[in-house]
Amino acid sequence: MVESLQLQAAAWALTTALELGLFVQLIRHRVNKDYPQFLVYLVSAFFQSLALAALYRTGNLDKMTVWKIAWLTQGLVVTMRALAMVELNRRVLSRYIGIWALARRLLLGVAVAVIAYDLLLSKGQWQWLILNGVRGLELAMAAVIVTMLLFARYYRVPVNLLQRALAVGLCLYSTFYVINYSIFERVLRQYAVLWNFLGIFAFIASLLVWINAANRYAESTEVAPLPAISPELYGKLSSEVNARLLLLNRQLIQFLHVQERGQ
Amino acid sequence: MTLPVLLLLLFALLLIALLAWALRPSAEQSQPALDVFEALRRSRHASRISHVMQALQPADTEYLRETSQVALMQTLRRQRRRIALDYLNHLQKEFEMLLEVSRVLAVMSPEALGMEEMERWKLSLTFATNCAFLRWKLRLGLQPFSGFNLLSNMATDIGRQLDAATTRIAEVAVRSSEHPGIGDAKIDGR
Numbered sequence: 321m322v323e324s325l326q327l328q329a330a331a332w333a334l335t336t337a338l339e340l341g342l343f344v345q346l347i348r349h350r351v352n353k354d355y356p357q358f359l360v361y362l363v364s365a366f367f368q369s370l371a372l373a374a375l376y377r378t379g380n381l382d383k384m385t386v387w388k389i390a391w392l393t394q395g396l397v398v399t400m401r402a403l404a405m406v407e408l409n410r411r412v413l414s415r416y417i418g419i420w421a422l423a424r425r426l427l428l429g430v431a432v433a434v435i436a437y438d439l440l441l442s443k444g445q446w447q448w449l450i451l452n453g454v455r456g457l458e459l460a461m462a463a464v465i466v467t468m469l470l471f472a473r474y475y476r477v478p479v480n481l482l483q484r485a486l487a488v489g490l491c492l493y494s495t496f497y498v499i500n501y502s503i504f505e506r507v508l509r510q511y512a513v514l515w516n517f518l519g520i521f522a523f524i525a526s527l528l529v530w531i532n533a534a535n536r537y538a539e540s541t542e543v544a545p546l547p548a549i550s551p552e553l554y555g556k557l558s559s560e561v562n563a564r565l566l567l568l569n570r571q572l573i574q575f576l577h578v579q580e581r582g583q
Numbered sequence: 584m585t586l587p588v589l590l591l592l593l594f595a596l597l598l599i600a601l602l603a604w605a606l607r608p609s610a611e612q613s614q615p616a617l618d619v620f621e622a623l624r625r626s627r628h629a630s631r632i633s634h635v636m637q638a639l640q641p642a643d644t645e646y647l648r649e650t651s652q653v654a655l656m657q658t659l660r661r662q663r664r665r666i667a668l669d670y671l672n673h674l675q676k677e678f679e680m681l682l683e684v685s686r687v688l689a690v691m692s693p694e695a696l697g698m699e700e701m702e703r704w705k706l707s708l709t710f711a712t713n714c715a716f717l718r719w720k721l722r723l724g725l726q727p728f729s730g731f732n733l734l735s736n737m738a739t740d741i742g743r744q745l746d747a748a749t750t751r752i753a754e755v756a757v758r759s760s761e762h763p764g765i766g767d768a769k770i771d772g773r
Binding site for chain 2: 416418419422434437438440441455459462463465466469470472473474475476477484487488491492495498499502503561564
Protein backbone atom coordinates (compact mmCIF):
# COMPACT_ATOMS: atom_id res chain seq x y z
CA MET A 321 0.00 0.00 0.00
CA VAL A 322 2.80 2.39 0.99
CA GLU A 323 4.73 1.44 -2.16
CA SER A 324 1.75 2.13 -4.37
CA LEU A 325 1.20 5.50 -2.69
CA GLN A 326 4.89 6.35 -3.27
CA LEU A 327 4.47 5.31 -6.90
CA GLN A 328 1.42 7.54 -7.17
CA ALA A 329 3.32 10.45 -5.62
CA ALA A 330 6.16 9.89 -8.10
CA ALA A 331 3.63 9.85 -10.97
CA TRP A 332 2.15 13.06 -9.62
CA ALA A 333 5.59 14.69 -9.53
CA LEU A 334 6.25 13.48 -13.06
CA THR A 335 2.93 14.96 -14.20
CA THR A 336 3.84 18.34 -12.73
CA ALA A 337 7.26 18.23 -14.39
CA LEU A 338 5.68 17.33 -17.75
CA GLU A 339 3.13 20.14 -17.36
CA LEU A 340 6.02 22.55 -16.85
CA GLY A 341 7.83 21.06 -19.85
CA LEU A 342 4.72 21.46 -22.03
CA PHE A 343 4.27 25.02 -20.82
CA VAL A 344 7.83 25.86 -21.91
CA GLN A 345 7.29 24.21 -25.32
CA LEU A 346 4.02 26.07 -25.88
CA ILE A 347 5.69 29.41 -25.16
CA ARG A 348 8.87 28.56 -27.10
CA HIS A 349 7.00 27.56 -30.26
CA ARG A 350 4.43 30.34 -29.82
CA VAL A 351 1.55 27.87 -29.71
CA ASN A 352 0.01 30.07 -27.01
CA LYS A 353 -0.67 32.74 -29.65
CA ASP A 354 -2.99 30.42 -31.57
CA TYR A 355 -4.27 28.39 -28.61
CA PRO A 356 -4.36 30.75 -25.58
CA GLN A 357 -7.20 28.85 -23.94
CA PHE A 358 -5.19 25.63 -24.00
CA LEU A 359 -2.38 27.41 -22.17
CA VAL A 360 -4.88 28.66 -19.58
CA TYR A 361 -6.11 25.08 -19.13
CA LEU A 362 -2.55 23.82 -18.64
CA VAL A 363 -1.80 26.52 -16.07
CA SER A 364 -5.04 25.73 -14.20
CA ALA A 365 -4.16 22.00 -14.15
CA PHE A 366 -0.70 22.87 -12.79
CA PHE A 367 -2.07 25.03 -10.02
CA GLN A 368 -4.70 22.43 -9.20
CA SER A 369 -1.93 19.89 -8.58
CA LEU A 370 -0.16 22.33 -6.25
CA ALA A 371 -3.41 23.26 -4.47
CA LEU A 372 -4.39 19.63 -3.91
CA ALA A 373 -0.92 18.71 -2.66
CA ALA A 374 -1.06 21.58 -0.17
CA LEU A 375 -4.63 20.68 0.84
CA TYR A 376 -3.84 17.04 1.59
CA ARG A 377 -0.67 17.98 3.53
CA THR A 378 -2.32 20.46 5.90
CA GLY A 379 -4.73 17.95 7.46
CA ASN A 380 -6.50 20.65 9.52
CA LEU A 381 -9.69 20.65 7.48
CA ASP A 382 -12.50 18.13 7.81
CA LYS A 383 -13.05 15.55 5.10
CA MET A 384 -16.16 17.16 3.66
CA THR A 385 -14.46 20.55 3.23
CA VAL A 386 -11.49 18.90 1.54
CA TRP A 387 -13.87 17.00 -0.72
CA LYS A 388 -15.71 20.20 -1.67
CA ILE A 389 -12.51 22.17 -2.38
CA ALA A 390 -11.07 19.27 -4.40
CA TRP A 391 -14.17 19.01 -6.57
CA LEU A 392 -14.38 22.78 -6.96
CA THR A 393 -10.84 22.87 -8.36
CA GLN A 394 -11.68 19.86 -10.54
CA GLY A 395 -14.76 21.69 -11.84
CA LEU A 396 -12.62 24.71 -12.74
CA VAL A 397 -10.04 22.59 -14.55
CA VAL A 398 -12.73 20.71 -16.48
CA THR A 399 -14.31 24.03 -17.47
CA MET A 400 -10.93 25.28 -18.71
CA ARG A 401 -10.50 22.04 -20.66
CA ALA A 402 -13.95 22.49 -22.19
CA LEU A 403 -13.00 26.02 -23.28
CA ALA A 404 -9.74 24.68 -24.76
CA MET A 405 -11.81 22.10 -26.64
CA VAL A 406 -14.13 24.84 -28.00
CA GLU A 407 -11.06 26.77 -29.10
CA LEU A 408 -9.72 23.70 -30.91
CA ASN A 409 -13.02 23.14 -32.73
CA ARG A 410 -13.10 26.76 -33.77
CA ARG A 411 -9.52 26.63 -35.03
CA VAL A 412 -10.23 23.55 -37.17
CA LEU A 413 -13.65 24.38 -38.62
CA SER A 414 -14.34 28.11 -38.35
CA ARG A 415 -12.35 28.88 -41.52
CA TYR A 416 -15.19 27.24 -43.43
CA ILE A 417 -18.03 29.46 -42.35
CA GLY A 418 -20.86 27.41 -43.84
CA ILE A 419 -19.57 24.16 -42.35
CA TRP A 420 -18.90 25.90 -39.04
CA ALA A 421 -22.46 27.26 -39.00
CA LEU A 422 -23.79 23.72 -39.23
CA ALA A 423 -21.10 22.12 -37.06
CA ARG A 424 -21.50 24.41 -34.06
CA ARG A 425 -25.23 23.65 -33.89
CA LEU A 426 -24.59 19.95 -34.16
CA LEU A 427 -21.70 19.97 -31.66
CA LEU A 428 -23.75 21.97 -29.18
CA GLY A 429 -26.62 19.50 -29.61
CA VAL A 430 -24.30 16.54 -28.98
CA ALA A 431 -22.84 18.18 -25.84
CA VAL A 432 -26.22 19.10 -24.37
CA ALA A 433 -27.68 15.62 -25.06
CA VAL A 434 -24.74 13.80 -23.44
CA ILE A 435 -24.65 16.06 -20.34
CA ALA A 436 -28.43 15.82 -19.94
CA TYR A 437 -28.33 12.03 -20.12
CA ASP A 438 -25.57 11.85 -17.54
CA LEU A 439 -27.29 14.28 -15.16
CA LEU A 440 -30.45 12.20 -15.32
CA LEU A 441 -28.47 9.42 -13.64
CA SER A 442 -27.92 11.53 -10.49
CA LYS A 443 -31.64 11.34 -9.55
CA GLY A 444 -31.65 14.79 -7.91
CA GLN A 445 -28.96 14.08 -5.28
CA TRP A 446 -26.53 17.02 -5.24
CA GLN A 447 -23.38 14.96 -4.56
CA TRP A 448 -24.13 12.78 -7.56
CA LEU A 449 -25.12 15.88 -9.48
CA ILE A 450 -21.58 17.30 -9.15
CA LEU A 451 -19.84 13.98 -9.79
CA ASN A 452 -22.08 13.04 -12.69
CA GLY A 453 -21.98 16.61 -14.01
CA VAL A 454 -18.19 16.43 -14.29
CA ARG A 455 -18.41 13.00 -15.89
CA GLY A 456 -21.10 14.26 -18.27
CA LEU A 457 -18.92 17.21 -19.24
CA GLU A 458 -15.94 14.88 -19.84
CA LEU A 459 -18.01 12.55 -22.00
CA ALA A 460 -19.56 15.49 -23.87
CA MET A 461 -16.07 16.83 -24.62
CA ALA A 462 -14.98 13.47 -26.00
CA ALA A 463 -18.17 13.21 -28.09
CA VAL A 464 -17.75 16.74 -29.45
CA ILE A 465 -14.10 16.15 -30.38
CA VAL A 466 -14.93 12.90 -32.18
CA THR A 467 -17.87 14.56 -33.99
CA MET A 468 -15.60 17.43 -35.03
CA LEU A 469 -12.99 14.99 -36.38
CA LEU A 470 -15.69 13.05 -38.27
CA PHE A 471 -16.93 16.33 -39.70
CA ALA A 472 -13.41 17.27 -40.76
CA ARG A 473 -12.94 13.84 -42.33
CA TYR A 474 -16.23 13.99 -44.25
CA TYR A 475 -15.54 17.44 -45.68
CA ARG A 476 -11.79 16.73 -46.04
CA VAL A 477 -10.92 19.71 -43.90
CA PRO A 478 -7.18 19.64 -43.15
CA VAL A 479 -6.31 18.96 -39.50
CA ASN A 480 -2.65 19.62 -38.68
CA LEU A 481 -0.42 17.60 -36.36
CA LEU A 482 -0.89 19.84 -33.33
CA GLN A 483 -4.67 19.90 -33.76
CA ARG A 484 -4.72 16.12 -34.03
CA ALA A 485 -2.53 15.80 -30.95
CA LEU A 486 -4.70 18.18 -28.95
CA ALA A 487 -7.83 16.29 -30.05
CA VAL A 488 -6.35 12.86 -29.24
CA GLY A 489 -5.02 14.00 -25.85
CA LEU A 490 -8.24 15.70 -24.77
CA CYS A 491 -10.47 12.91 -26.06
CA LEU A 492 -8.47 10.01 -24.63
CA TYR A 493 -8.15 11.64 -21.24
CA SER A 494 -11.89 12.41 -21.11
CA THR A 495 -12.97 8.92 -22.18
CA PHE A 496 -10.54 7.34 -19.75
CA TYR A 497 -11.95 9.52 -16.98
CA VAL A 498 -15.48 8.33 -17.80
CA ILE A 499 -14.47 4.66 -17.89
CA ASN A 500 -12.38 5.05 -14.74
CA TYR A 501 -15.10 6.88 -12.82
CA SER A 502 -17.93 4.56 -13.90
CA ILE A 503 -16.08 1.32 -13.13
CA PHE A 504 -14.14 2.45 -10.08
CA GLU A 505 -17.03 4.17 -8.32
CA ARG A 506 -19.55 1.42 -8.89
CA VAL A 507 -17.69 -1.85 -9.20
CA LEU A 508 -14.01 -1.91 -8.35
CA ARG A 509 -13.69 0.26 -5.25
CA GLN A 510 -11.04 -2.09 -3.83
CA TYR A 511 -8.72 -1.15 -6.71
CA ALA A 512 -8.95 2.59 -5.98
CA VAL A 513 -5.19 3.17 -5.85
CA LEU A 514 -4.64 1.31 -9.11
CA TRP A 515 -7.41 3.24 -10.86
CA ASN A 516 -6.11 6.57 -9.56
CA PHE A 517 -2.66 5.65 -10.81
CA LEU A 518 -4.08 4.71 -14.23
CA GLY A 519 -5.90 8.05 -14.31
CA ILE A 520 -2.62 9.89 -13.77
CA PHE A 521 -0.99 7.63 -16.37
CA ALA A 522 -3.66 8.61 -18.95
CA PHE A 523 -2.91 12.27 -18.27
CA ILE A 524 0.85 11.66 -18.58
CA ALA A 525 0.21 9.99 -21.97
CA SER A 526 -1.82 13.02 -23.09
CA LEU A 527 0.93 15.38 -21.91
CA LEU A 528 3.56 13.43 -23.87
CA VAL A 529 1.42 13.54 -27.04
CA TRP A 530 0.98 17.31 -26.63
CA ILE A 531 4.68 17.94 -25.90
CA ASN A 532 5.65 16.02 -29.03
CA ALA A 533 3.20 18.00 -31.20
CA ALA A 534 4.12 21.35 -29.61
CA ASN A 535 7.77 20.58 -30.28
CA ARG A 536 7.07 20.17 -33.99
CA TYR A 537 4.66 23.06 -34.25
CA ALA A 538 5.34 25.81 -36.75
CA GLU A 539 2.97 28.70 -37.34
CA SER A 540 3.44 28.28 -41.11
CA THR A 541 1.62 24.92 -40.98
CA GLU A 542 -1.64 26.76 -40.40
CA VAL A 543 -3.71 26.60 -43.61
CA ALA A 544 -4.77 29.92 -45.09
CA PRO A 545 -8.51 30.56 -44.87
CA LEU A 546 -10.54 29.68 -47.96
CA PRO A 547 -12.69 32.32 -49.60
CA ALA A 548 -16.44 31.97 -49.34
CA ILE A 549 -18.59 32.36 -52.42
CA SER A 550 -21.55 34.72 -52.43
CA PRO A 551 -24.77 33.48 -50.79
CA GLU A 552 -26.57 33.94 -54.13
CA LEU A 553 -24.21 31.71 -56.11
CA TYR A 554 -23.93 29.17 -53.32
CA GLY A 555 -27.72 29.05 -53.01
CA LYS A 556 -28.15 28.31 -56.70
CA LEU A 557 -25.42 25.69 -56.92
CA SER A 558 -26.46 24.10 -53.67
CA SER A 559 -30.09 23.89 -54.81
CA GLU A 560 -28.99 22.18 -58.00
CA VAL A 561 -26.95 19.59 -56.14
CA ASN A 562 -29.81 18.96 -53.74
CA ALA A 563 -32.25 18.69 -56.67
CA ARG A 564 -29.99 16.14 -58.36
CA LEU A 565 -29.65 14.13 -55.17
CA LEU A 566 -33.40 14.26 -54.70
CA LEU A 567 -33.95 13.00 -58.23
CA LEU A 568 -31.50 10.16 -57.71
CA ASN A 569 -33.39 9.20 -54.60
CA ARG A 570 -36.63 9.24 -56.53
CA GLN A 571 -35.10 6.96 -59.16
CA LEU A 572 -34.21 4.48 -56.49
CA ILE A 573 -37.62 4.71 -54.87
CA GLN A 574 -39.19 3.96 -58.28
CA PHE A 575 -36.99 0.91 -58.49
CA LEU A 576 -38.09 -0.15 -55.06
CA HIS A 577 -41.74 0.25 -56.08
CA VAL A 578 -41.09 -1.89 -59.12
CA GLN A 579 -39.71 -4.57 -56.81
CA GLU A 580 -42.56 -4.34 -54.37
CA ARG A 581 -45.24 -4.42 -57.05
CA GLY A 582 -43.65 -7.47 -58.56
CA GLN A 583 -43.69 -9.47 -55.36
CA MET B 584 -23.66 -1.86 -12.67
CA THR B 585 -26.93 -0.39 -13.95
CA LEU B 586 -27.92 -0.37 -17.60
CA PRO B 587 -27.66 3.45 -18.05
CA VAL B 588 -24.09 3.42 -16.67
CA LEU B 589 -23.24 0.45 -18.87
CA LEU B 590 -24.56 2.41 -21.86
CA LEU B 591 -22.28 5.31 -20.89
CA LEU B 592 -19.31 2.97 -20.77
CA LEU B 593 -20.16 1.49 -24.16
CA PHE B 594 -20.54 4.99 -25.55
CA ALA B 595 -17.09 5.93 -24.22
CA LEU B 596 -15.58 2.83 -25.85
CA LEU B 597 -17.40 3.61 -29.10
CA LEU B 598 -15.93 7.11 -29.01
CA ILE B 599 -12.41 5.68 -28.75
CA ALA B 600 -13.09 3.45 -31.77
CA LEU B 601 -14.54 6.38 -33.74
CA LEU B 602 -11.56 8.53 -32.77
CA ALA B 603 -9.20 5.91 -34.21
CA TRP B 604 -11.31 5.68 -37.38
CA ALA B 605 -11.54 9.46 -37.80
CA LEU B 606 -7.76 9.81 -37.53
CA ARG B 607 -7.07 7.14 -40.16
CA PRO B 608 -5.61 8.53 -43.41
CA SER B 609 -8.43 8.82 -45.94
CA ALA B 610 -8.34 6.29 -48.79
CA GLU B 611 -10.31 8.60 -51.07
CA GLN B 612 -8.37 11.47 -52.51
CA SER B 613 -10.13 14.76 -52.94
CA GLN B 614 -10.32 16.38 -56.36
CA PRO B 615 -8.87 19.82 -55.77
CA ALA B 616 -9.44 20.95 -59.34
CA LEU B 617 -13.03 19.74 -59.48
CA ASP B 618 -15.10 22.18 -61.45
CA VAL B 619 -18.56 22.36 -59.95
CA PHE B 620 -20.23 23.47 -63.17
CA GLU B 621 -18.46 20.87 -65.29
CA ALA B 622 -19.31 18.11 -62.83
CA LEU B 623 -22.95 19.10 -62.77
CA ARG B 624 -23.12 19.15 -66.57
CA ARG B 625 -21.71 15.64 -66.99
CA SER B 626 -23.99 13.01 -68.55
CA ARG B 627 -26.55 11.58 -66.20
CA HIS B 628 -27.34 7.92 -65.94
CA ALA B 629 -30.50 8.77 -64.09
CA SER B 630 -32.05 10.02 -67.35
CA ARG B 631 -31.94 6.48 -68.80
CA ILE B 632 -34.29 4.99 -66.30
CA SER B 633 -37.13 4.50 -68.79
CA HIS B 634 -35.02 2.05 -70.88
CA VAL B 635 -33.98 0.08 -67.83
CA MET B 636 -37.55 0.03 -66.55
CA GLN B 637 -38.77 -1.23 -69.89
CA ALA B 638 -36.16 -3.98 -69.86
CA LEU B 639 -37.46 -5.09 -66.48
CA GLN B 640 -41.07 -5.13 -67.66
CA PRO B 641 -42.31 -8.75 -67.48
CA ALA B 642 -44.50 -8.28 -70.55
CA ASP B 643 -41.26 -7.91 -72.52
CA THR B 644 -40.38 -11.54 -71.90
CA GLU B 645 -43.76 -13.04 -71.08
CA TYR B 646 -44.39 -14.14 -74.68
CA LEU B 647 -41.52 -16.63 -74.32
CA ARG B 648 -43.51 -18.51 -71.72
CA GLU B 649 -46.41 -18.76 -74.17
CA THR B 650 -44.08 -20.28 -76.76
CA SER B 651 -42.81 -22.75 -74.13
CA GLN B 652 -39.34 -21.20 -73.94
CA VAL B 653 -39.30 -20.80 -70.16
CA ALA B 654 -35.56 -21.43 -69.84
CA LEU B 655 -34.79 -18.70 -72.36
CA MET B 656 -37.21 -16.34 -70.58
CA GLN B 657 -35.43 -16.94 -67.27
CA THR B 658 -32.00 -16.39 -68.85
CA LEU B 659 -33.21 -13.16 -70.40
CA ARG B 660 -34.66 -11.93 -67.13
CA ARG B 661 -31.44 -12.81 -65.31
CA GLN B 662 -29.40 -10.84 -67.83
CA ARG B 663 -31.73 -7.89 -67.52
CA ARG B 664 -31.40 -7.99 -63.75
CA ARG B 665 -27.65 -7.82 -64.21
CA ILE B 666 -28.08 -4.79 -66.45
CA ALA B 667 -30.27 -3.20 -63.77
CA LEU B 668 -27.51 -3.82 -61.24
CA ASP B 669 -24.98 -2.16 -63.57
CA TYR B 670 -27.36 0.75 -63.92
CA LEU B 671 -27.59 0.94 -60.16
CA ASN B 672 -23.78 1.05 -59.93
CA HIS B 673 -23.75 3.97 -62.35
CA LEU B 674 -26.38 5.75 -60.27
CA GLN B 675 -24.13 5.21 -57.27
CA LYS B 676 -21.18 6.74 -59.13
CA GLU B 677 -23.30 9.73 -60.09
CA PHE B 678 -24.32 10.04 -56.47
CA GLU B 679 -20.68 9.96 -55.34
CA MET B 680 -19.82 12.63 -57.87
CA LEU B 681 -22.61 14.79 -56.48
CA LEU B 682 -21.29 14.22 -52.97
CA GLU B 683 -17.85 15.34 -54.12
CA VAL B 684 -19.41 18.45 -55.66
CA SER B 685 -21.32 19.10 -52.47
CA ARG B 686 -18.09 18.85 -50.42
CA VAL B 687 -16.41 21.38 -52.69
CA LEU B 688 -19.45 23.61 -52.34
CA ALA B 689 -19.52 23.17 -48.57
CA VAL B 690 -16.00 24.47 -48.00
CA MET B 691 -16.94 27.61 -49.92
CA SER B 692 -20.41 28.00 -48.46
CA PRO B 693 -21.45 31.20 -46.73
CA GLU B 694 -22.80 31.07 -43.19
CA ALA B 695 -26.35 32.09 -44.08
CA LEU B 696 -26.87 28.97 -46.18
CA GLY B 697 -24.86 26.53 -44.11
CA MET B 698 -28.03 24.69 -43.12
CA GLU B 699 -28.44 23.47 -46.72
CA GLU B 700 -25.69 21.05 -45.80
CA MET B 701 -28.07 19.36 -43.37
CA GLU B 702 -30.62 18.84 -46.13
CA ARG B 703 -27.90 17.26 -48.27
CA TRP B 704 -26.87 14.98 -45.43
CA LYS B 705 -30.41 13.68 -45.14
CA LEU B 706 -30.64 13.12 -48.88
CA SER B 707 -27.29 11.35 -48.93
CA LEU B 708 -28.34 9.07 -46.11
CA THR B 709 -31.64 8.24 -47.78
CA PHE B 710 -29.88 7.50 -51.05
CA ALA B 711 -27.24 5.28 -49.46
CA THR B 712 -29.93 3.29 -47.61
CA ASN B 713 -32.13 2.92 -50.69
CA CYS B 714 -29.18 1.95 -52.84
CA ALA B 715 -28.02 -0.80 -50.48
CA PHE B 716 -31.58 -2.11 -50.06
CA LEU B 717 -32.28 -2.15 -53.78
CA ARG B 718 -28.98 -3.80 -54.64
CA TRP B 719 -29.78 -6.69 -52.34
CA LYS B 720 -33.31 -6.97 -53.69
CA LEU B 721 -32.00 -7.13 -57.25
CA ARG B 722 -29.46 -9.76 -56.28
CA LEU B 723 -32.20 -11.84 -54.76
CA GLY B 724 -34.17 -11.74 -58.03
CA LEU B 725 -36.80 -9.59 -59.71
CA GLN B 726 -40.38 -10.69 -60.03
CA PRO B 727 -42.80 -9.58 -62.79
CA PHE B 728 -44.48 -6.28 -62.03
CA SER B 729 -47.48 -4.25 -63.08
CA GLY B 730 -48.21 -0.56 -63.39
CA PHE B 731 -45.35 0.07 -65.76
CA ASN B 732 -47.10 2.94 -67.51
CA LEU B 733 -47.38 4.85 -64.27
CA LEU B 734 -43.69 4.34 -63.50
CA SER B 735 -42.70 5.17 -67.04
CA ASN B 736 -44.61 8.44 -66.78
CA MET B 737 -42.78 9.18 -63.55
CA ALA B 738 -39.48 8.52 -65.30
CA THR B 739 -40.41 10.89 -68.11
CA ASP B 740 -41.32 13.49 -65.52
CA ILE B 741 -37.96 13.09 -63.81
CA GLY B 742 -36.17 13.36 -67.14
CA ARG B 743 -37.98 16.63 -67.79
CA GLN B 744 -36.98 17.94 -64.36
CA LEU B 745 -33.36 17.01 -64.97
CA ASP B 746 -33.36 18.91 -68.24
CA ALA B 747 -34.76 21.96 -66.48
CA ALA B 748 -32.11 21.62 -63.76
CA THR B 749 -29.31 21.45 -66.36
CA THR B 750 -30.63 24.52 -68.11
CA ARG B 751 -30.63 26.46 -64.85
CA ILE B 752 -27.06 25.34 -64.13
CA ALA B 753 -25.97 26.50 -67.58
CA GLU B 754 -27.63 29.86 -66.93
CA VAL B 755 -25.77 30.25 -63.63
CA ALA B 756 -22.50 29.26 -65.30
CA VAL B 757 -22.97 31.75 -68.16
CA ARG B 758 -23.98 34.52 -65.75
CA SER B 759 -20.97 33.98 -63.51
CA SER B 760 -18.60 33.94 -66.48
CA GLU B 761 -20.17 37.19 -67.74
CA HIS B 762 -20.00 38.72 -64.25
CA PRO B 763 -16.98 37.16 -62.58
CA GLY B 764 -17.43 39.45 -59.56
CA ILE B 765 -20.62 37.65 -58.55
CA GLY B 766 -18.71 34.79 -56.96
CA ASP B 767 -16.07 36.99 -55.41
CA ALA B 768 -18.40 39.29 -53.53
CA LYS B 769 -17.81 37.49 -50.24
CA ILE B 770 -14.13 36.73 -50.71
CA ASP B 771 -12.05 38.08 -47.84
CA GLY B 772 -15.21 39.40 -46.34
CA ARG B 773 -15.31 36.96 -43.43
